[in-house]
Amino acid sequence: MASLLMDKSQCKFEDTWLCMRPIILKLLKQETITQAEWQDLFYCIFCASIWKDKGPYDLLDALKADIVDFIKQAQQRVLAHQEEQALLKAYIAEWRKFFTQCDYLPTPFLQLEFSLAGKVSASMQKRNQPEESIVRKLMLDSWNQSIFSEIKQRLQDAAMRLVRAERNGEAFDSQLVIGVRESYVNLCSNTTDKLQIYRENFEAAYIEATEAFYWVKAQEQLSLHGVENYMKYAEAKLREEEMRAQKYLEPNSSSVQLLTECCVRVLVATFKTAILAECPHMIQHQKTEKLRLMLKLMDRIPDGVCPMLRYLEEHIQSAGLADMMAAVDIITQDSEKYVERLLDLFRRFSSLVKEAFDDDPRFLTARDKAYKLVVDDASVFRLELPARQGSGMSSAAMNKPISNNNNGQPESKCPELLANYCDMLLRKTPLSKKLTSDEIECKLKDVLLVLKYVQNKDVFMRYYQAHLTRRLILDTSADSEKEENMVEWLREVGMPADYINKLARMFQDIKVSQDLNQTFKEQCRATIADSINIKILNAGAWARGSERVTVSLPLQLEDYIPEVEEFYKKQHSGRKLQWYHHMSNGTITFSNEVGRFDVDVTTFQMAVLFAWNQRPLEKISYENLRLATELPDPELRRTLWSLCSFPKLKRQLLLVAPTAHSPKDFANDTKFWVNQEFAIVKNGRLQKRGKINLIGRLQLSTERSEEEDNQSIVQLRILRVQEAIIKILKMRKKINNAQLQTELIDILKNMFLPSKKMIKEQIEWLIEHKYIKRHDDDLNTFIYMA
Missing domain, CATH: 3.30.230.130 (Cullin; Chain C, Domain 2)
Known part of the structure; x- marks a missing residue:
């Protein structure tokens, strides 16, 4: 102890180093030292570190020489093993002992580090950057340069061969690969990128080896076992490699994701065309488990699912139309059979999407898109809307020809048949009589489901109103409460308020009419009271067409008319009755x-x-x-x-x-x-x-007014288009043609889709009548004229 506590002015660095070196070597070799030795080491290092000349640098050089020498000895012990697993075990054992000392040895050298890099450390603390130990960095860099660089490739290749052996089903000690990885991770002394060595070497080699392994295996599997079995293989290997990557790759990095992307690229993207080629066949034959597996695989690659969506749409459209055409003799004669057929198709397609694609929103959208085409197809049923002259805002527009919603193409008759089916359920018919109230409600909800996919809902509402008029006038409704509920359900599914309000007014009119009828019977002759029922209704809600048919009534009826008119005049002065x-x-x-x-x-x-x-x-x-x-x-x-x-x-x-x-x-x-x-x-x-x-x-309606009904549908569409254009321009003040069409369709889509031709014609009409005008500098921009 006395020899160490010498006056620093009387001793040289060599003498001090000779005193501390045996203790340092013991620490490197993980040998036991006494408490006195530990304290002496602190003192000697302190003395050497505060010398003004080259004391700190001499100490660092001497320490480096001993560390390098120690590492050389460790290298010789490692290289003494020729067999790969023995080599790995020896290296890992030596590395782990050395790495443990990387935490202990720098402790006595704190004063040295302060002397060498005090100013740097202070500046790093101000910037909240981690301070790296100089001695620890020296140890890691020395290991990297002296041993790791020389046997790195052998370690890496041996580890990759062990992983390959595991992929082929062979057993080995997984800790060997993990130990190699740990040395790659912990060796880096770069404070800004701790994983640099690991990422540039181990990670890159692991991903490269994985890609090379599966490039060969995947080709073999596909050629030998076909697409369906290959998909099972690919999915199993993807899961297996993800689990293996969790074990062998650094968890706190992007390695697992990179490895997964590599496997997906090799196992899935490479064979995308071959896999997707089987999709139409699988959809057609309802191979739901295979489709579910295909979706898992295709969902891993960019645009992999898009072809599947397209195939599903094509299947639903072709299968749906083929099914409807196959039953055309039945469904054209019976609206119940037609609606039931549509509902059966919807259930089948929905079941396919649920079982094969787990109700994935993308596939539900594809189902809706394709089913809408089936519902709105005009090849089985068609409704001919006339091309006629006229516009809704001014008589001046009567000279402008217009066409129907689809540029002269026939529309689907589905809206009319849905309305007919509702009538069968709500009217006193053999169908409604054999069904319970709950069953009728369920079937009406089914109609609303199909109605969601009907493009031209205005046609449905026109026919539904006609049937409701019939039921209310003839008193043939099976359930008046159900009638009013149906109107509210139509409101809930998004039917425009003006249509629904008109239906609601019809129920109010009937109730008012019943009161009037009762009052009339109380005031008129007893013989009349027993033989006549009057319905006095609001023409605005009920009248269909402007035509009134001339007919010579039997005298028995003709005699009642003056009495009814006289009674009504007393009740409502100034109002006129039309029969x-x-x-x-x-x-x-x-x-x-x-x-x-x-x-x-x-x-x-x-x-x-x-x-x-x-x-x-x-x-x-x-x-x-x-x-x-x-x-x-x-x-x-x-x-x-x-x-x-x-x-x-x-x-x-x-x-x-x-x-x-x-x-x-x-x-x-x-x-x-x-x-x-x-x-x-x-x-x-x-x-x-x-x-x-x-x-x-x-x-x-009469024969002529039936034509008027269809014409009125077209006419009302024209008015709706004009109204929507004005509404948009009032709010926007100025808008270009593309944006106008987009907003216009968004407003009208709940009732019908206006054709480009119809939009163009109505824009021209509004310009001609000075409701809007084109911009002077841009003809595709429109300006509202107040």
């Missing part, structure tokens, strides 16, 4: 030798039948019937045909000569007479009494 006879109906009693029958008829049918009231056995010509009833020719033909060729009757009410096959066969001299053997036949037996409904579906 819509084609929307009226009644019940007459028919008696003959067979029996007595109550027959529900329209007002037109009643007017025709009353022509025989005073002469029941005569034959009356078509010309005389036309003079007696004053009905227009189309309406008379249609009414007579319903009386002499009613499909539900085995014995018709009227007979005709010569025999006619359609209403067009009636000539002026065609004779009609009452069938005196008319009767209701049930189960092959004649009934002496009974009731028969000849109204069928109440004729709410």
Whole structure:
């Protein structure tokens, strides 16, 4: 102890170093030292570090020489092993002992480090940067330069061969590879990039070896076992390599992600075309497990899923249309079968998307897109909307020709058939009678589901309103509560408020009309009260078309009209009643030798039948019937045909000569007479009494006004387009053509999609009538004119 505590002015560095060197060597070799030796080492290092001359640098050089010498000895012990695993074990053992001392040996040299780099350390602390120990850095750099650089390649190659052996199913000690990796990670003394050596060597070699291994294996698997089995192989290997990477690669880095990307590139992206080529076949044959696996693989590569989405769309569209065409004979005759077919298709396609793609939003969107094309296809059912003249904002526009929504192409009849199906469920029909209330509600919800995919919802609303009018006027609704619920459901699925409000007004009108009818019966003659029901309704909500049909009413009905009008004038002064006879109906009693029958008829049918009231056995010509009833020719033909060729009757009410096959066969001299053997036949037996409904579906419009209905759909679309354009420009003040079309479609898409031709025509009309104008410098920009 006395020899160490010498006056620093009387001793040289060599003497001090000789005193401390044995202790330093013991530390390097992990040998035990006493507490006194540990304290002496601190003192000697302190003394050497504070010498003004080259003391600190001499100490550092001497320390480096001993560290390098120690490492050389370790290298010789490692290289003494020729077998790879023994070499790895020896290296890892030597490295771990050395690395442990990298934490202990720098401790006594704190004063040396302060003397050498005090100013640098202070500046690093100010910048909040980690301070690296000079001695620790010296130790790591010496190991890197003296031993690691020389055997690095052998270590790396040996580790990669062990990993390859594991991939081939051979067993080995995984700690050997992990130990090599740790030395790569811990060797780097670069404070800004601690993983530099690991990343440039071990990580790069691992990824390269993985790519080389699977490049060969993948080719073999695909050629020998086919695509379906290869997908299982690829998915299994991807999972396996991810787990292996978690074990062998540095977890706190991007290594696992890079390795995964490499495996995906080799195992999936390389064979993308071959894998995707099987997708249409798998979709067609509902191979859901294979599709689920394919999605997992394709979802790993850019744009891998896009072809699958396209194949699904193509399948749904082609399979859906093929299915509809295969059943065309059934579904064209029955709207229930048509809707059920559409719903069955939707369930099948939805099941495919759920089971194969786990309801992935991208595939749900593809399903919706393709199913919409099936629903809106016009090859099975088509609705011809006329091309007519007119616009909605001014009579001046009546000279401008317009076309329908699809540039003259027919539209799908699906909206009309959906409305017909709703009518069957909500009206008193054999279908609605055999279903429970919950079942009807469920089927109506199904209709709303299909309606979501209908492009031209305005057509559905037009026909739905017609059927609702029929049900309310004839009192044939199966459930009035369900009627009102349906209107609210239509509101919930996004139908425009003006359509829904008009339907809601119809229910209010009926309730008001019922009160008026009750008041009328209380005030009029008792004979009238028992035989007549009046419905006084708001024309704005109910009237369809402007045409009113002339008809000569039976005297029994004609007598009621003045009394009803007089009653109404007292209730509502200044209002005028308009009689819509084609929307009226009644019940007459028919008696003959067979029996007595109550027959529900329209007002037109009643007017025709009353022509025989005073002469029941005569034959009356078509010309005389036309003079007696004053009905227009189309309406008379249609009414007579319903009386002499009613499909539900085995014995018709009227007979005709010569025999006619359609209403067009009636000539002026065609004779009609009452069938005196008319009767209701049930189960092959004649009934002496009974009731028969000849109204069928109440004729709410004449032949001409049916054309007006279709024209009014087109006309309303024109008004909607004009209204939306003005609305957009009022808000924007100025907008270019592309943006205008985008916003216009966004506004109108809930009811119909306007064609580019229609948009262009209405823009021109609005410009012509000075609602908007083009920008002086840019013809594709429009400006609102207040």
